[in-house]
Structure formats: C-alpha cells, structure tokens
Amino acid sequence: MPNDLSASAPLHRTTEPRVLVRVSDMGKQYRQNSPMVFENVSFDIHQGDFVCLIGHSGCGKSSILNILAGLEQPTTGGVIIDGREVTRPGLDRGVVFQGHALLPWMTALQNVAFAVRAREPAASRHAVREKAEHYLAMVGLAKAMHKKPFELSGGMRQRVGIARAFSTQPRLLLMDEPFGALDALTRGLIQEELLRICTETRQTVFMITHDVDEAILLADRVLLMSNGPSAKLAEDVANPLPRSRTRERMHHESGFYEFRNHLVDFLVRRSALVQSDPNL
Incomplete structure (x- = not known):
C-alpha cells in the first residue's frame, strides 16, 4: 500500500488535535456460541475529524455506530468519548x-x-x-x-x-447512511452542505456509507472493514485530497484516482481475502 495512502499521511494540519474518541479492542456477539459479528476493532477519532466507515453488509458497521451512540453494548472492549466510557445514550x-x-x-x-x-x-x-x-x-x-x-x-x-x-x-455526530434513500442530485447537494457546515464548525463526525465517492468527498479518514462474520478493521486510510474539495473539482485533484481505486479494490476484492491473510 502506497505511503501517501497510509493512516500516517498528513491531514493538512499544523498541530495534532486531541483524541476525542478511543475505541479499544471492541467486539460484538449477539448470541452465545454464534460467531462474533466483528472483533478486535480499535481506532481513535481526533477532535474535528470526519471519519467514514466502509464495508459490506454483515461486517458490523451499524453495530459499531450503535455502540458509539450508547444504544448497544459491546461484547468485548469499549469506547471512551471525551474521557468517559460510553454506556448509554447522551446529548454529547x-x-x-x-x-x-x-x-x-x-x-x-x-x-x-x-x-x-x-x-x-x-x-x-x-x-x-x-x-x-x-x-x-x-x-x-x-x-x-x-x-x-x-x-x-x-x-x-x-x-x-x-x-x-x-x-x-454534540461533541460527536454519528451518521448511519443518512443519504442512502435520496436521489443522486439531492444527495449531492446535502453532502456539500454537510461538508460546508462541518468545515465551519469543526464538528467531529463518524459516518457509515457504502458510497466510495461520498467518503472521498467528506472524510479525512476512511476505515475499511473486512467481510463478516468476525470482521476486522483492515485499514485506516488518510484522505490525501485537501479539505477544500467539492464534487466538481475533486476528481481533478492529484491522487484522487489512486485513492479511489484503492478503496474500490478493497471492497471488490481484498475485503473478502483479508480475513485469511491480513497482509493482502
């Protein structure tokens, strides 16, 4: 994987903001003796980050969001938001x-x-x-x-x-495929409004999406889940495009097609293979 797509790539900041959300070794199992939906999931979200989670159905994306929201409890591990463990819903x-x-x-x-x-x-x-x-x-x-x-x-x-x-x-805004039921034109307009508002307010966002182009437009980082059951967080990829991106211009940005192809290749091919060989 190219270095400019790694999680350590710069996010165009002069200083590193503090960690707002810390997810540690989290796993979810709905029935005893059934496979884990996902396991060993760990990641941080910094103040002001816009993070998108992508993966196929059944990998536990909505379960992860529900745990962050306090609507479900993890089977293993846990979530700390602003120094406090998440155990229930809250206005934060x-x-x-x-x-x-x-x-x-x-x-x-x-x-x-x-x-x-x-x-x-x-x-x-x-x-x-x-x-x-x-x-x-x-x-x-x-x-x-x-x-x-x-x-x-x-x-x-x-x-x-x-x-x-x-x-x-809220300290953290959680979005579960919020534009999935909208037509393409309406979805595009609201995406750009959301990007504008989050840029102005420095709102911290964790969002689930199936749309690669939506993730590239909105996210500072894209988390890629392997296929379930027993899904894992396979990659944490920094968006190499500058934050001042728009739908009209972003495909002209240097690195756009390399980044997009990397995400699509993961979803089409590597998400199914990474369970048996994490180095793929």
Whole structure:
C-alpha cells in the first residue's frame, strides 16, 4: 500500500488535535456460541475529524455506530468519548439515521426546538426558538420551518434531522447512511452542505456509507472493514485530497484516482481475502 495512502499521511494540519474518541479492542456477539459479528476493532477519532466507515453488509458497521451512540453494548472492549466510557445514550452525541425519525405532528421548527429544549431545559422559549431557527437556516430551511414532515420532500426531512442533531451541539455526530434513500442530485447537494457546515464548525463526525465517492468527498479518514462474520478493521486510510474539495473539482485533484481505486479494490476484492491473510 502506497505511503501517501497510509493512516500516517498528513491531514493538512499544523498541530495534532486531541483524541476525542478511543475505541479499544471492541467486539460484538449477539448470541452465545454464534460467531462474533466483528472483533478486535480499535481506532481513535481526533477532535474535528470526519471519519467514514466502509464495508459490506454483515461486517458490523451499524453495530459499531450503535455502540458509539450508547444504544448497544459491546461484547468485548469499549469506547471512551471525551474521557468517559460510553454506556448509554447522551446529548454529547447526535445521531442521524437513514430514516429522518421526525415527530410527524410537529413542524420542522418544533422538531428542532424539541431537541434544543432537551439540551437546555432552563432556556427561555425565545432562546429555544432562536436556536432552532438558526440551525434550520444553517441547512437552508428558513422558509420551510413551519411545515410538518409530510409537507416536506425526503431531502428536506433529512435536512431537518441534520439540523436537529446539530442543535444539541454534540461533541460527536454519528451518521448511519443518512443519504442512502435520496436521489443522486439531492444527495449531492446535502453532502456539500454537510461538508460546508462541518468545515465551519469543526464538528467531529463518524459516518457509515457504502458510497466510495461520498467518503472521498467528506472524510479525512476512511476505515475499511473486512467481510463478516468476525470482521476486522483492515485499514485506516488518510484522505490525501485537501479539505477544500467539492464534487466538481475533486476528481481533478492529484491522487484522487489512486485513492479511489484503492478503496474500490478493497471492497471488490481484498475485503473478502483479508480475513485469511491480513497482509493482502
């Protein structure tokens, strides 16, 4: 594997930020005497990193995200976030799933305000509304804030979900294939909005995706899982492209095709072979 694609490649920073998330020797087994879904998974996420996890179905991607969210418990190992072990859900983590999970009887504004109120129960009604409006405007929904979910398109509903997650000001934003159900044009627009917002806010993100180009556009690092059962973290690959990338320009960047081919080759060929020979 070329050196410029290794996990030690520079991420265009002048100083190394602190470790926010530490996953250590984590494994998951759902039934006794059944194979481990994944095992011996260890990685760090630094403050401000955007990390994508890629792998085939059955390798435990969503289980890893659920453990980070505190929705599931690992069978072995554990997770430390900001110096504390994760044992349950918390407002220090925001979650965006593929389904928007909005409350259907509430407007977009009310859905986001509900999250703000959970984070700041003592805040005044005016302060809560002001924050909810701010985050809806941030995702381009200032003119749709009084609409209910059934009045919004799929892409707009997902934007409300993203605004709601950001409104709790999480230390870690967790995203489980959030754009998988959207059409290509809408997905591309929201990807670029998310990249802009995360660049401006230095939000730390852990995201699951099946889309290689999405990972290249968004991620500072891409984690590659071998096939399950007993899946392992096979590679931790730094994105060699500068962070100021866009969908239109990134394929012109030096190293784009080498990086893309490396990821595709892993998914097509090496993810199935690495279980028997980790050096492949």
